[in-house]
Amino acid sequence: MLTPESNRLMDMSSREIRMPLDEVVAVLQDLNEFVVSLDRLGSRQASGTADEYTVGTFVADRDVARRLARARRVIGVALDAQLSEEDNAEIDALCDQGRFHGTDRATGPSTGRSG
Template structure:
């Protein structure tokens, strides 16, 4: 792959339908608040190591986060060039992944 100029994302915007943005925000809010509460429970000794795993499974966290990623990805794909999307994909590939 050829080296390309870094994409300037500071002033660029994309649009996401409000109902989809609100649904993603609700999911993220539930996860953040719940994980914070679980962390507090673990710190106080009222939850064990398996509690977070049960939360992730019971609340279908992986599927709901995948949906949030898909909402954003669709908006990016529809509104940015193929080159811009390739640059974003490359940035995402540089993320930290558990178990890697």
């Protein structure tokens, strides 16, 4: 059964957001690096040649948290500039439904797209 939220999501699914190509390329480069590297690290963990320390070192050395926050900010700025406050509030609410490590679901995450 479709809820009002799912109806709005369907309406939003055909919309397009424009972003500067240089920012899109930078985000894609970071995401590609993370996906390939984490896949390789996962394979190494499965074969016993890497452990959690190795993954933690990668995350710290490659500044993954800051770079992912930048990617989120780039997308958030484009959304904020091109969508209504209501649409952005709905997207923020959907993002808050994610699975967050180290948070109690009862208290909810402390997130924000733009930060």
